[in-house]
Structure formats: C-alpha cells, structure tokens
Amino acid sequence: MSFTERSTIAELVTSLAVIALFTWVIVTRQAEGAFSGPEGLQTWARQILWMIPVGIGLGIGVSILLALAYHVTLREAFDGLVDERDRIIVLFGWKVTAITISTGFVAALVALAWGVTPLLALNLMLASFAAGDLAGNAARLWRYRRGY
Amino acid sequence: MPRGSGVTGGGTEPLPQITNSIRRLRFDAGEMTQKDLAARAGVTRQTINALEAGKYAPTLDLAFRIARVFGKPLEEVFQYDE
Numbered sequence: 116m117s118f119t120e121r122s123t124i125a126e127l128v129t130s131l132a133v134i135a136l137f138t139w140v141i142v143t144r145q146a147e148g149a150f151s152g153p154e155g156l157q158t159w160a161r162q163i164l165w166m167i168p169v170g171i172g173l174g175i176g177v178s179i180l181l182a183l184a185y186h187v188t189l190r191e192a193f194d195g196l197v198d199e200r201d202r203i204i205v206l207f208g209w210k211v212t213a214i215t216i217s218t219g220f221v222a223a224l225v226a227l228a229w230g231v232t233p234l235l236a237l238n239l240m241l242a243s244f245a246a247g248d249l250a251g252n253a254a255r256l257w258r259y260r261r262g263y
Numbered sequence: 264m265p266r267g268s269g270v271t272g273g274g275t276e277p278l279p280q281i282t283n284s285i286r287r288l289r290f291d292a293g294e295m296t297q298k299d300l301a302a303r304a305g306v307t308r309q310t311i312n313a314l315e316a317g318k319y320a321p322t323l324d325l326a327f328r329i330a331r332v333f334g335k336p337l338e339e340v341f342q343y344d345e
Contacts, residue, residue: 117310120309198306198310198325199306199310199321199324200309200310200313200319261318
C-alpha cells in the first residue's frame, strides 16, 4: 500500500471521527437552545469557528498515530513517496469533493428559497462540506483499490 | 514478442491502446523486482504494478525514465497500438 493510499484511509477514518464530533456538538447545543433567538446565528458561527481548528488538529493527530501504527505493525520504512499516479488520483478526489460541496451549496440555497430557516440552510452547507470530504476520500480509495 | 496489457489513458473516449513490455524486460534484467524498478524510476511499486496490469498509462516523463532503467529505446518498452 502506497503512502498516499494509507493517508487516504487515515483521512477517511479521521473525517468520520471529526464529523461525528461535530454532529454531536451541534445537536447537543441545538437541543440546549444555544442557536435560538436573535443571536443564534452568531453563536452558531462562533461554535463552528472554534470547532474548525479542533477538527484540523484532531485530523493531524489521528493521521500521525495511524501512520505510526502502520509502520510499527508492519515494520516498513517510511518513504512518503508521492508519484504521478498518486497526484492524478488525489486530483480526482478533489474533483469529487468540489462537485459534492457545490451540489450541497445549491441544495442549501434551494432549501432557503423554499422557506427553511437560515440556521438549517447553514447546517446543510456544513453537512455538504463533510459529505464532500468523505466522498473525495472514498473516491480516492476506490481509484486506489481498482489500480488507477 | 509478448506484450503487456493495454490501457486507454484513463478517459472514457476510445483511445488507441498503450501497451508495455515491462514485465518481460524485468525478467530479462535478472528478474528485477517491481520494488527495484519503482525505486530506480522514482515511483511507487503500486504504480509499476498498475502499469504492468495495463490499468495506468504513464506520462511521457515516466515512460522515458523506465526506458532508461532498462537501457532501451522508448518504443521497445511502450507500444502504441492503433
């Protein structure tokens, strides 16, 4: 398994963990009524701004741990080599991510136009980012599994 | 001379097939492993495997690097089947 394929798996696992954390925090805070009232959107934005660096930090930490676990378990030397095939597959993943996020953004706009609350529309946009991240990594993994 | 599997370049359009003789050339070069060839060509072993399986068409740059590893002209390593 190449370095980037392992990274893709690590990112997929990390994304699932971060998304689960985000979902739990947002649902909990929503149930507490934190996003209600005239300052609800501001509270939501502050919450997300706080969670983004946490998510990135968690992602880096989990990726490092998984990479270490892989090398310790299989006793393979760390190469970190990324070649042209890896770059093409990564670009394909980005394309899938971009399409998913764009679709989610439009869906959120349509939902807003149909009368859902701005908070729900923002949550839909946030969900589209999460879905885009997962879809991009899954697409990369699929290309790796089939060889190209 | 046996040829390797072909690949159309990854697109959906019907392209002429690019085939290669990497597997045979590795065998002729003292049963060079995919790992050795990958290291000498500066790519991952998985890329060499994908090339041999006909799942991936290399860039011109990589094609030349692989040909140089074997000390062969490009057309002896890669073939363009119209």
